[in-house]
Amino acid sequence: MQQTIEFGPSYAMSTIDLAPGDSVTVEAGSMVGMSDGLEIKTSIGGNKAGFFGALLNFLMAFIRKFLGGESFFVNTYTPPPGQSGQIMVAPSLAGDIVHYQLDGNRSLIVQASSYLASSKDVVIKTKFGGLKSLFSGEGAFWLVASGTGDLWVNCYGAIHEINVQGKFTVDTGHIVAFDDTLDYRIKGAGGLKATLMSGEGIVCEFNGNGKLFIQSRNLGSMISWIIPRLPA
């Protein structure tokens, strides 16, 4: 599978070339264009099988949609047997896309609304971030991507990759994804006064060694800016 990302950092779009036998799963609604003849299968996403697995998938997808903002469904595109194909994918918001190669050793924890696409051997699980995650403003759920293969992640704004060694603090609204080797702690920006008055509110302190991807803009801030300007 080959891929290229064009038009970053503002209106990034990824063109994925599928070899015979390949398939790619993408967030519902993100297909821009594709070669003719690709088969599409719509499903809830989640990899457990069996009746209870399916029920859990359904529940997780439902919760993801309402608390994480991620679409309820995913689409898997496969070229007809023996043929190759091409699909172009892009998210709905202005921003960047990053392509991450998973090698089976580490997992990547991804903010729920940043999932764009993944190849067939990548396992995506929904993880409840805990109460602290709920207050982070980005939704209560993370996705954990593991396995071997390709993962595409989108964000609002440009993506910046940081190699964390030790401690690093990030505004929670700007976290896109991070290696599972990093521990994190949600806390106030400073003392009580700083937390309430600085406008920074809640921040996330990372600890350990690993990659961290952040986004240069924050959708919540933009919405807060627009709302007072809407007609009364």
Add this chain to the structure above:
Amino acid sequence: MHFEIEFSPAYALAIAKLNPGDAVMAESGAMITQDAHIRMETSASAGKGVGGFLKGLGRSMFLGESFFRNTFHADSAAGEVSFAPSLPGDIMVYPMQGQELIVQQQSFLASGTGVEIETKWGGFKSFFGEGRLFWIRAFGNGPLALNAFGAIKEIEVNGSYVIDTGHIVAFEPGLTFSIKRVGSWFSTFFSSEGLVCRFEGKGKLYIQSRNPAAFGGLVGPKLPPRNN
């Protein structure tokens, strides 16, 4: 007259450079800056006569298209006028040389006066595709500036290619299109792709890397409800 595009691809600006006697025509409201001596003339965009008036009125009532177009004249001295669309994204210049180009209604920004713009009924198949009843048919000679939501990518179609309807900017007339379901009925309703557009033939197709309807669908629910 020619266009220069700056600040591509996110916040592009089209600068029309006019020689004496040149003019440039643009969508209402698109002008950002102009030299002081430039003379602006406003006319109904749908054409002349009662037929034109009614057509233009219908279009602006149902589709939010502007009723008027503005033509900027340089007259006796060279000058510059710059244009930008409302949505962030790229602008491209397509050189019209006597052939046609079919353009998505919200993508027309500005053109030289040798380019004629006509609104074309897209038929109901267009409506189900994107909610747009009209396309714009451009023909004639001169530069045509088109804007998009997102970045613009040119695709050379030779055979067939499928595009999500919200991403179409423009296409050459060598291509025919049909609106079809993306897959099974289940997929059509739940995939969020719905209906897609299948282009066949040989020609260039221009797409935008973001979809205004999808953006609206994501941001809209986060805004407070309208009061009415």
